[in-house]
Amino acid sequence: MENTRSYNGRTLLLEIVGIIVALLFLVPFYFVIVNSMKNFAEIVANTANLPSSFYLDNYTKVWKIMNYPKAFTNSLLITVFANIGLVIISSMAAYRLVRSPSKFNNLLFAAFVAAMVIPFQSIMIPLVKVADKAGLMDSIPGLVICYFGFGVSLNLFLYHGFIKSIPREIEESATVDGSSPYGVFWRIIFPLLKPMTVTIILLNTLWIWNDYLLPSLVLTSPGHRTIPLSTFSFFGQYTKQWDLALAGLVLGVIPVVLFFLALQRHIIEGITAGSVKG
Incomplete structure (x- = not known):
């Protein structure tokens, strides 16, 4: 029953x-x-009230001042390529660390986990010096490579825990059928990582x-500015253009x-899949 x-x-x-809690989060x-x-x-006279008349010229001005299409393109390129690289690097590294346990791999995984607790502010000056020596400064590909270094630890940690829950028998049957190690990963394992991959991409x-900051x-x-950098241009030392x-x-x-x-549907599917996986 x-x-x-x-x-x-x-x-x-x-x-x-x-x-009530949801409304509190929506107030900002x-x-x-x-x-x-x-x-x-x-804005200065009355911040909380609705506008007396909808003043949409702010958006027209901002579109031109920020050079929004260029800033949007820069942010999109950085986000897309950083996500692609982080997913590929982290998933393959996590798979190797899980399926080939050794003292060195365990030590390497511990180093990645330890790197997650290091604050960015403590290494940003050495980062700038290293990036300058490597020719990564003032370059969108250079910034993407920097994101690889900072994002791989958390991504690898998440993939590592998820891969451990995948039965090894699935891979053994594929190996018996003649699949290479790369074929096993890309054809068998990586599709099973979809719930975690969606979470990591988000x-x-x-x-x-x-x-x-980075x-x-x-x-x-100016031509390499992302949307946050372009938005910050409205805040000067003596003036703050709140309307823009x-x-x-x-x-x-x-x-x-x-x-x-x-991605909302995929996120819900990922949460559901993760809750019943065993």
Whole structure:
């Protein structure tokens, strides 16, 4: 007989608390979107109210000042190629470390895990010096390579735990059928990593797309600016153009929101698959 749970006062209370928490998280979005459609004087006079009239010239100005198509293209190229490289490198490395256990591999995995706790601020000066010597400064491919170094530890750690839950018998049967080690990985193992791959791509995209510090250190030319770097140009030492900056923030957030909505079904499938895997 199928169990049914009655709708009681406790469930209602939890739903109300959940709605309140969700609204609290949406408050910053409200302020950003509403104030992006006001002029500077109206923002200063009354921040919380809806605009008296929707002032959309902010978006037109920001589009030109930021050179938004160029900044968007730079951010997109960096995010896409960094994700591709991180997924390939991390998944193959994790597979090797899991399926070929040894003292050296265990030590190597421990080193990757330890690297996750090192704050970026403590190594950013040596990074700039190394990147300069390697010819990676002021280069989009150079920035992508830097992201490889900083992102592979967490990605490898996530893949490592997921691969351990995959039965080894699946690979043995493919090997018996004559498949090479690379064939086993790409044809058998990698498709099974889809739930974790979607999660990793989402985490990397949110990190790389919104990152300001690393691009500000590596990229110096105006033509290489990403969306966060272009948005920061509205904040000077003595003036802060809130009307334009907020419009720039909205334009920068929209692609990430659309990306999340596009992957929402796969994210839910990944969570479900991970919860029942055993």
